[in-house]
Amino acid sequence: MELITTHINADFDAVASMVAAKKLYPEAVLAFAGAQEKNLRDFFAQSVDYLYDFQRLKNIDLGKVRRLILVDTRQPSRLGEIARCLENPDLEVHLFDHHPEAPGDLRGRVEHLKPVGSTATIMVELFQARGLEVSPEEATLLAMGIFEDTGSFHFDTTTPEDLQAAAWLLSRGANLHTVTQFIAQELTSAEVTLLGDLIRSATTYTIQGLDITVAKVDTEDYYDNFAVVVRRFMVMENLNTLFALARMGERTYLIARSRIPEVNVGEIVREFGGGGHASAASATIKELTNIEVEEKLIQVLHKQVRPRRRAADLMSSPVISARPNISIRQADELLNRYNITVLPVVDDKRRVVGLISRRVAGKAIQLGLEEQSVSDYMSTDFATLTPAATLGDIQELIIEHRQRIIPVVDGRNCELQGVITRTDLLNLLVNDPSRLPRGLYSEQLPSGERQRNLQNLMVERLGRRLVVLLRTIGEVAQERKYRAFAVGGFVRDLLLQEKNFDIDVVIEGDGMVFAKALAERLKGRVRVHKKFKTAVVKLPDGLKVDVATARLEYYDYPAAMPTVELSSLKLDLYRRDFTINAMAIHLNPDTFGTLVDFFNSQNDLKDHKIRVLHNLSFVEDPTRIFRAIRFEQRMGFTIGQHTERLIKNAVRMNLFDRFFGYRFFGELKGILSEENPLPAIRRMADLHLLPFLHPRLKLEPRLTKNLEESQAALAWYQLLYRDEPCRNWLVYLLALTVNLKRSELQDFCQRFEVPERNRQQLLGEKTAAQQAATVLRRALPDSNSGIYHLLAGLGPEGLLYLLAISRKKAAKKAISLYVTELSQVRPELNGHDLKVLGYQPGPIFRQILDQLLDARLDGQVRNREEELVFVRRHFPLARTKVEQA
Known part of the structure; x- marks a missing residue:
């Protein structure tokens, strides 16, 4: 039996190639390996001219297949149930495919493989x-395959052969109207909404100098045309590379598109x-x-987009080798x-x-076997690689399979080309800046002066309620044989004798189990975050306790989200941002109040210094730079000289385009929310960080004046004791971006993932204020009244800001008059009063009340009686009734 099939989720190129293969193998059976894309299903449902004899898979005895004709794929993992055919004895495989070679590809007795834009081109x-x-119908179907897989000849994978094939099909009667109808689809209203959500969520990462956009959406509905929406997004935004994630129900769908050879989305998606x-x-x-897929995607991108190190780049050549017949x-x-350590034979x-x-060899000589043949004692259990093998392939053999040396052989005749040793791999890896130092494994508590007991200070500064908590x-942790510690800013502020009721607890044990037990003991509520092994316990009296499992966060590449592993307290503290935040206090009953200070943090606290814990701190997380500035200015500390040098180095490395925008926005918002953020802004300017917000941002005298005037305006507003709160950070951000156009401010919001509510506030206030200023x-x-309507x-x-x-x-003076007086003015009469006066509800009410407000603002009326006279004079009841009629 002969069977023609393709990959699961068949598209037009796959189906067109199947139909073409049927002309080459007339006796073969056509069958899909799985589902088809929606636009393909719509095509077959609407087009009665295209009725091909596709068999249902359940009606086919796969054990009887002796020739398998595969089109548009060579990957067994993409064949679904049909992959069982590969186990058939004496199976003959024929391959027709345009995809590049990939690990795990099948080999065929007959192969028509060519790097063109579509498999349909090979068939033509x-x-x-x-x-x-071919008939006109067959020509149309093949044209659909070519148009689809080349993006209507827009994709970089398009070749001259694709254009020539399409021209030949047009000469055979291919119907471009039908091609356009099913390939260039219009979006439904729901898909337009989905497109908008994708655009708003998009984040652009710069990896190896390339801009790569990642967008994600969560929806309960399933959108069959998600790929069409993604294609429209890419065209609208003129993107070179796009990865779109959609969580639909229980599954996450990843669609990837690339126009540049440096980003091979096929390899990444595998x-x-x-x-x-x-x-x-x-x-x-x-x-x-979605979040987990995005994090893994960023890791894969850094692995794949980085100029790839191949075995050919790492191997040593020529190779010292020997023949099998020589002696030991x-x-x-x-x-x-x-x-050398190992000799290839x-x-x-x-x-x-x-x-x-x-x-x-040495052991054999000790045993008196020196004259024996090498072939008797050589190892034959080893793997080889080709010169094109990747760093991942090399790591797998040397690290996971513990192979000390890898022969690199020619892929065609297996001739030895070179060797890669464990030392070669280590020399490459030790220069990888994304790895943490590994020298901190002692879990013993420090001794000497750094080990203090703070019970008395805790009772004095925290009060009975917090100490009891x-x-x-500590008691709940002890009952489960865990160790509990208060950590971070809580400890720092206790030693500085500052108030801080934000309690962060680290558990050596299972933090989530502990959090649930604590909530049960104190009748509170718990919310857990399984990925980071953290939880928040909210207590009935309003206090909350943040709980984390002792963990080490390591970063797979600069500016990545952290990967979390269970660890000891020392390694957990080592991941902290600064030494002053890397202390802990024992909470278990037997050691309650004992200070843990592995890193001599107390000296930095005493010296008012902000220092990082290791040299890669800012490479791992550039947001720490802005946190350092905030702490420095708020606490009156100084960033240490070495730490400042590391900041400047991170700025030179341009790390800020590589991490998640919302994390930065949170730090920026924190800085601008300080009582006086101006020193921090000046510090950012000194360290050349303002251009990271926007290239045109410079702390020039005019901008400095705006910031100082904003500070004065906020101080004045606070003295008014108004009920309406004011978000200081928003005023300062408006002042800081005063020279940016609305479109540039929108780009800022998108780049830093400003939450939608904040984005609308920022853009809305900016637009209204600039119009009023003009x-x-x-x-x-x-x-x-004119002032009121201008500023309302x-x-x-x-x-x-204005x-x-x-x-x-x-x-x-006009603005201050509006804030202090005019904004509070309201007419005393209301809609009910107008009804009592005999007016019928309708648009006339708004007209009356608006004119009444203007009269009140301009001093034409001063009380209720004068308002009544005003209404009767300007809106006589009889005339009003006629107008209404």
Whole structure:
């Protein structure tokens, strides 16, 4: 039996190639390996001219298949149930595929493999070579395959052969109207909404100098045309590379597109069990959330996009080798003469047949076997690699399979080309800056002066309620044979004798189990975060306790999200940002109040110094730079000289485009929320960090003046004791970005993943304030009502920002008049009063009340009686009724 099939989730290129293969193998059966894409299903449902004899898979005895014709794939993992055919004895495989070669590809007795834009192009070339003709319907279907897989000839994988094949199909009657109908689809309203969500969520990472966009959405609905939405997004935003994640129900769908050869999305998506080619690929992921997929994706991107180190780059060549018939003594002489550890043994054609190590040769000589043949004692259980093998392949053999040396052989005739040793790999890896120092493994408590008991200070500064809570935490941990520690800023502020009720607890044990037990003991509520092994316990009296499992966070590459492993307290403290935040206090009853200070943090606290714990701290997490500035200015500390040098080095490395924007926005918001953020902003300018916000940001005298005026405006507003709160950070951010256009501010919001609510506030206040500023520069309104209507659309933040950027005294006076008086003015009459007066509800009510407000603002009426007179005079009841009629 002959069977023609393709990959699961078949597209137009796959189906067109199957139909074409049927012309080459007339006796073969057509069957899909799995589902088809929605636009393909729609095509077959709507087009009665395209009725092909596809068989249901359940009606096929796969054990009887003797020839398997595969189109548009060579990967067994993409064949679903049909992969069982590969176990059939004497199975003959014929391959037709345009995808690049990948690990695990099948080999066929007949192979038509070519790096063109679509498999349909290969089929057309075969038809031309064999003089086969096609019907207009067949030509149309093949054209669909070419148009789809080349992105209508826009993808970088498009070749001249694709264009020539399409031209040949057009000459055979291919219908472009049908092609356009099913390939260039319009979006539904729901898909337009999905597109908007994708655009808003998009984050662009710069990896090896390339901009790579990642967007993600969560939706309960399933969108069959998600790939079409992704394609539209890419075209609209003119992106070179896009990875789109959609969590739909229980699965996460990954669609990847690339226009540049440096990013091969086919290889990247294979890491998620998917497939595709260099410019378009997809995967369905069952076990991971969007966040987990994104984190893994960033790791894979840093591995794949980085200029790849191949075996050919690492191997040593030429290779010292020996023949199988030499003696153990001769092999030992070679090993010692050239000071090598392992000697490859090769045959007459330089094919590796074994490996003999110095240790084995030495032991054999001790046993009196020096004249024995090397072939008797050489190791034949080893793996080889080709020069194109990746760093991952090398690591797998040397680290996971503990192979000391890897022969690198030619992929065609297996001739020895070079060798890679464990030392070669280590020399590469030790220069990887994403690895943490590994020298901190002692778990013993420090001795001497650094070991203090702070019970008395805790009772004095914290009060009975907090001390009882901390003791209870220690008791609950003790009952489960865990160790509990208060850590971080809580300890720092206790030693500085500052108030801090934010309790962070680290558990040597299972932090989530502990958190649930503590919540049960204190009748509180618990919320856990399984990925980071953290939890929050909220107590009935309003206090909350943040709980973490003692953990080490290591970063797979600069600016990555941390990967978490269980660890000891010392390693948990080592991951902290600064030494002053890397202390802990024992909470278990037997050692309650004992200070843990592994890193001499107390001296830095005493010296008012901000220091990092290791040299890669800012490489791992650049947001720490902004935290260092915030701590320095808030606490009156100084960033240590070495730490400042590391900051400047991180700035030179331009690490800030590589990490998650929202984390940065949180730190920036923290700085601007300080009582006086101006020193921190000046410090950011000194360290050349302002251009990271936007290239045009410079702390020039005019901008400095705006910030100082903003500070004065906020101080004035606070003295008014108004009920309406004002977000200080928003005022300062508006002042800081005063010179940015709205589009540039939108880019800022997108880049730093500003939450939608904050984004609307920022853009809304910016637009309204700039419009008002333009009017105030030209001429002031000539009445109070004019001032009111000019400024009524602004919130307190926009008003204070407008006050800060206004230079004319008259303008400032008008704004302050609005804030202190005019914004509070309201007519005494209301809609109910108008009804009592005999007016019928309708648009007239708004007209009356608006004019009444203006009259009140301009002093034309001062009380309820005057308002009644005003209404009767300007809106006579009889005339109003006629107008309403």
